[in-house]
Amino acid sequence: MNAVSALLLAALVGTLAWGALRWAVRLPTFNFRAIQVEGDVSRNSVASLRANALPRLHGSFLSLNLKEGRAAFEAVPWVRHAQLQRVWPMRLKVSLEEHRPAAYWEARVDGADAGSEATAERALVNTFGEVFQANLGDVEDEDLPVLAGPAGTAGLMLQMWRALSPAAEKLGESIDRLDLSGRGSWRVTFGSGPVIELGRGTEAEVVDRFGRFAQSITQVTSTYRSPLLSADLRHADGYAVKLRGVTVQTPGKPVNRKR
Template sequence: MNAATAALPADIRLMNAVSALLVAALLAMAVWGVMRWVVRLPAFNLRAIQVEGDVTRNGTASLRANALPRLQGSFLSLNLKEGRAAFEAVPWVRHAQLQRVWPMTLRVNLEEHRAAAYWEARADGADAATESAMERGLVNTFGEVFQANLGDVEDEDLPTLAGPAHTAGVMLQMWRALAPAAERLGESIERLDLSGRGSWRATLASGAVIELGRGSEAEVGARFGEFARSITQVTAQYHSPLLSADLRHADGYAVRLRGVTIQTPGKPVNRKR
């Protein structure tokens, strides 16, 4: 500050400072306005959208119908975060990455969901055997629930997972843990239920229903593995297929075979092993 400026009264100095700020603000607004006008010029309109990655479920027509109407702005003004959301709103798209590529091209890399199971979400605390499904959808290989046309996977041999909301990931992990033991029986688990109380039930491809009980993945897996190793001896002995089994016994399990029953006076009971 020179001597002439210092000699000015305080109110004059304040007025000059305010004036300078106003001029700077007006200049900034003018520059901003010009920039907004420039980026909207037809010369900066998107000329091409280059799609890479997974496009098994979504072709050009699907992406054009579902994503393009959501894109707003030119090559320069397009909000990439909003553009990503537009593509991720397309059925079967799990993740999208967008990148501007000169000249006037938008490169989109897609990752699609890979369906691992059907999903039925049930009310928390409800009995999975009696409570009607609250939500239907699909579970991907990451254990995430997503919505898509179920008819797209009707030719795929997918199991059904049914349990309380937000348990799809845990249920898919349990299904994977139990699958090898089921394969040793020459079976597959077509349906896995988890009740609101934490009890597991497996339905095999043959229709047999296995009550697995509660416990961690390791506990339930060991229980089912021991059952798979020994049940074939029972079915071979009686030459009868398995209808159901209850593994919720501390010293063994109860089974029901087709055409084989044991009765105590006046009361039928399940065969135990």
């Protein structure tokens, strides 16, 4: 009986202590007196953080769940990662890492091929190849390429865009758009307009194919003194090009010049 009484008394004391602790942590004394934000804040103002994150924070210095607090800040547009830390007395330190946009993203719907307009709503891709949602008006003055491909391929496509860009730059061009079809075929659109069909293959194969094209195409355009309109690199023994105002006649119909 004494053991049972002692156990009941301990349980009662524990319950009272727990209740007292829960009551104490809710006292105004333990409310946060300041929230210190540091790190990347170029895309978010104090007002936007206050409006989007603070309403999601619940608890005091003692009771705040840091995991839930981190989620509250990471739900704010442009915030990629947040780290929270309690700092005595009664302060919350928040370190933010923002998304750095690298490209626009258009996820191609099932069955849509490269060049098709049947895509989902446009989003953004950061420098890590991660897709995120933000106000596109915030980047309208930035010269970002468009990546369009099947869902889940944004990282792969950003890597391919980076691998192809040096060869394009040697031609004085920029890759404004890169498409990947559901069948794995690549297409490049230059800033000046020409469209280049790269075909399928590994990254190394596609980059090598495009590099060989970039090394020789200026000879073709110089010979015919005509700008490039499009090119098709999906030929085993060369590539076909379309130049403005230039055709080669065969019996019955004109065809594009092939190199």
